[in-house]
Amino acid sequence: AQKVTQAQTEISVVEKEDVTLDCVYETRDTTYYLFWYKQPPSGELVFLIRRNSFDEQNEISGRYSWNFQKSTSSFNFTITASQVVDSAVYFCALTLYNQGGKLIFGQGTELSVKP
Amino acid sequence: DAGVIQSPRHEVTEMGQEVTLRCKPISGHNSLFWYRQTMMRGLELLIYFNNNVPIDDSGMPEDRFSAKMPNASFSTLKIQPSEPRDSAVYFCASRLLRDRGETQYFGPGTRLLVL
Numbered sequence A: 001a002q003k004v005t006q007a008q009t010e011i012s013v014v015e016k017e018d019v020t021l022d023c024v025y026e027t028r029d030t031t032y033y034l035f036w037y038k039q040p041p042s043g044e045l046v047f048l049i050r051r052n053s054f055d056e057q058n059e060i061s062g063r064y065s066w067n068f069q070k071s072t073s074s075f076n077f078t079i080t081a082s083q084v085v086d087s088a089v090y091f092c093a094l095t096l097y098n099q100g101g102k103l104i105f106g107q108g109t110e111l112s113v114k115p
Numbered sequence B: 001d002a003g004v005i006q007s008p009r010h011e012v013t014e015m016g017q018e019v020t021l022r023c024k025p026i027s028g029h030n031s032l033f034w035y036r037q038t039m040m041r042g043l044e045l046l047i048y049f050n051n052n053v054p055i056d057d058s059g060m061p062e063d064r065f066s067a068k069m070p071n072a073s074f075s076t077l078k079i080q081p082s083e084p085r086d087s088a089v090y091f092c093a094s095r096l097l098r099d100r101g102e103t104q105y106f107g108p109g110t111r112l113l114v115l
Helices: none
Strands: A004-007 A012-016 A019-022 A022-024 A032-039 A046-052 A059-061 A064-069 A074-079 A088-095 A109-115 B005-007 B010-013 B019-024 B031-038 B042-051 B051-057 B065-071 B074-079 B087-096 B110-114
Touching: A004 A064, A004 A074, A004 A088, A012 A019, A022 A074, A032 A074, A046 A064, A046 A074, A059 B051, A074 A088, B005 B087, B010 B019, B019 B110, B031 B074, B042 B065, B042 B074, B051 B065, B074 B087
Parallel strands: A012 A109, B010 B110
Antiparallel strands: A004 A022, A019 A074, A032 A046, A032 A088, A059 A064, A064 A074, A088 A109, B005 B019, B019 B074, B031 B042, B031 B087, B042 B051, B065 B074, B087 B110
16 A cells, blocks of 8 residues: 655744655555645645656755655655745655556645744 | 636535535646545545546545536536535646646635535
């Protein structure tokens, strides 16, 4: 069975701190895709990044970076120099190549960045 | 460009009433998903369509739920009769089906409260 685990339910940091959100996934398939979405207090789900299972390169986008390690089945997300606007719930999700696109979501990590 | 549009944004109804949620996918997208978000179960897929055809409805909770996609620009999710346990946020997402891992873009959601 496929599963995504975000063990950190809530994280609280002070502005300008770096913070890493953990994501561990389970699948026996060799072809799959991983995603991160952000859900701010307004409630919408905002796409952040997509990775396929054959691309283990880390990615950096501004203050955001992602570390994908197949050896540990992890796809962690780091925010550098956090800001109050980063406060949101962040979801990691998995879809398998042969599942037609169904996203399997983790339970989410609620990040609170305090000024 | 317009994103995924959902209506209504909020719905309050009484138990036993019929509820219809509407979704307009991003223009040109040919794959549409309905998800439900609750505190207890998190985000879960209800049903998805490719080229207006339902592909997987295994997530639809029971016969009270039905979904249609009469054309590429419109989909509905209907609950009849509604029950208090249907209270949740319902998200519609769309994607361009080029490969099976394409990113899904979410609408703002419909917050449903059944009294």
